[in-house]
Structure formats: C-alpha cells, structure tokens
Amino acid sequence: MESFIYMLSAILSVSFLWIVINGLFFPNYQKPSRLSSPPLVSILIPMRDEERNVEPLIENLKQLSFPNLEIVLLDDHSSDETYSKALELTRKDSRFSLIQGAPLKKGWAGKVHACYQLSHAANGDFLLFLDADARLNQNTIEHMLPFFKDEKVGLVTGFPHFPVTTWLSRLLVPMQHFVIWLHLPLALANYSSFKPASAAHGAFMFFERSAYDFIEGHFSVKSSIVEDVHLARVMKEHCFKVKLINATPYVTCHMYETNSEVWNGFLKNIYIGIGKSPIMVALLTIYYSLLYVLPFFLVFMAPFYGIWFIVPLLLVWAHKLYIDLQTGQVSYLFLFMPLSALAFLVIMHASMWKSLKNQHYIWKGRAYK
Incomplete structure (x- = not known):
C-alpha cells in the first residue's frame, strides 16, 4: 500500500x-501600440432570452476606450424582453445597431446561425464575437490587437474569468481552466497547426476579418454546438494561427446563474x-x-x-x-x-x-x- x-x-x-x-506557453500580452488610424473593430453579440444580461452588457460595452468600434446586437427570437430592452438602451449611441434574427435554417445550430448573420452585418477589419454574459475591461481591445501583428494569426480566443455563485458552478465552471492547463499541450495549441491540440471559448472569439472570410466563417461549422473549438480547428486547417490566451485579466464571463443552467450547459x-x-x-x-x-x-x-x-x-x-x-x-x-x-x-x-x-x-x- x-x-x-x-x-x-x-x-x-x-x-x-x-x-x-x-502555462508558460500562453502567449504574453504586449503593450498596446498607439495607432494613428485604428482599425474598425466589430463587436458582435447574439442574444436569445438574455433579458437579465442586456443592461449590464450594454453598459459595459459603452465604457470601452477603443476609438473605432461598431457594436451589433442580434435578437434571436427571444421570448422575453431582450429586444425591447436592448432597443431602449442603445437608441442614443450611434456605435450600436440592433437587428432581429432570421428564422433558424434547417441543419444549423442556433448560435452559429445568429453569428453568421452578425458577420454579414459587420463592416470591421476585426470581428469580436461575444456572448451576452461576457464583460470586457475598458482597454481589452487595445490589448488584443497586438496579437495580430503576426499576419498569419486568424483567431485570438481564451477562457475568461468566471465569477461563480451557485454550488454546482463553484464545482464545475472553474474546471474549464483546469482541463486546459492539465490536458492541452499549449505549445502545440499556440505554435503549431496540429488540429487536435485546439481549444477556444465561444464567449470570446476575436477574428481577423480576411481570415474569417477565407474559412467561410460560421458557415464552415454551421451544425456544431461546440463551434468555438471547431472554428479553431478550421483555422488551423487553412494554415492560420490560433492564439489561445489566458483571457482572465481582460474578459469576465458570468456563465451560469442557476444550478440547472450549469447542468444543462x-x-x-x-x-x-x-x-x-x-x-x-x-x-x-x-x-x-x-x-x-x-x-x-x-x-x-x-x-x-x-x-x-x-x-x-x-x-x-x-x-x-x-x-x-x-x-x-x-x-x-x-x-x-x-x-x-x-x-x-x-x-x-x-x-x-x-x-x-x-x-x-x-x-x-x-x-x-
């Protein structure tokens, strides 16, 4: 014994x-560059029954310091007050636009279909897909753009900081970080095209626009309910680099609020x-x-x-x-x-x-x- x-x-x-x-193979953050002509960044958020998140989300996005933003919200046939609340909170800010989603097409996962529509509504040089329960630090965009200095980087993603409130969320939600640090060879994830060594978090997916378009974006994973990982693999398949970062200093995700949501998620x-x-x-x-x-x-x-x-x-x-x-x-x-x-x-x-x-x-x- x-x-x-x-x-x-x-x-x-x-x-x-x-x-x-x-953990040493997470990419290091670089000091943001001062850009005389900052690129347009499109922040794209699909929302379905997100009434509780609408106000804190929009107030958070209004505090971002990056000077060249457009923010597109899509209401995906919510059964609550998501659309009306979002409309009221954004009507006086020209950076925001609000669209209503088309009916879900056969063969598509719901979130993927919403993100596909958002990409067609976006004009940015960079596309940042966020979940409605994600919150950004004021200078998050500035600290993400330097990762794209390498022209072959097509996607920057990372697991956010997770506040936990219920007993099941305390047990399970932080395990996402544990699994990545323990099981994923980060050197292969960040510095190779080896597809099985891929991970991503759908709450924070930051794409370089031409790379996203080249792989046909969310259309390439239209039926997936783990579209984040599958998009990372498609990026590598087309020889684009994926940077999996420790996003906790700059991104927070209030992932689930009830034990039932944790279980079903x-x-x-x-x-x-x-x-x-x-x-x-x-x-x-x-x-x-x-x-x-x-x-x-x-x-x-x-x-x-x-x-x-x-x-x-x-x-x-x-x-x-x-x-x-x-x-x-x-x-x-x-x-x-x-x-x-x-x-x-x-x-x-x-x-x-x-x-x-x-x-x-x-x-x-x-x-x-």
Missing part, C-alpha cells in the same frame, strides 16, 4: 510540474467536446478517479498507516490552487477539488448516455443532438 502512495504522489508531483511548465457540451468517444470517457474516468477523487478517501487512512497518506490530497490541492490563482478564481475553491472531479465525471457520463440513447440536448428552448 505504501508503494502505491509513493507512486501516486510521484505522478501528482510530475503533473503539477507539467501544469506550471505548460455542461451536459450539451462535454461529450461532444471529447469527440463522442466512450473510450475517452473510460480513460478520463480512471484518470480522475485515481488522481483526484481517491486522495480524499486516503486521508482517512492516515491515522492508521501514516502521514504519507495525506500527501496525495495536498498535491491535488496544489494543482487546483495554482490554476485558480493564475485565473483569478476564488481562492478557497481548491479545497473542493475532489468533489469537482467527481461532479465532472458524473456529468460526463450523463452527457455520454444521453447521446448513446439518441436523446436531444435542450438549450434555450432548442433541441440538439
């Missing part, structure tokens, strides 16, 4: 070292996000069970077998605490990492079985498979 503890501790120590080294994405692979589900189940759930139970054996049985849990906490500190997350959440891993496994299996039973995922009143 002691030899198992030593081996588990060694694996977790190597994993922690990997996380630290892997992850349910529709997680199994598709791992390629609908039961083998991958099995491997991840073994991996997270042994490395991140089991150490919690080993602690209870420490009074009988020695203090070494506590070490694996301390290393698990170190993994999560390090990433939480790097991403501006609430500091005490690392203590719940075994529960986060368990919740991740439960929802992954639920997502898989829903797919295997050929059942629909429901999101914002629409059904997807």
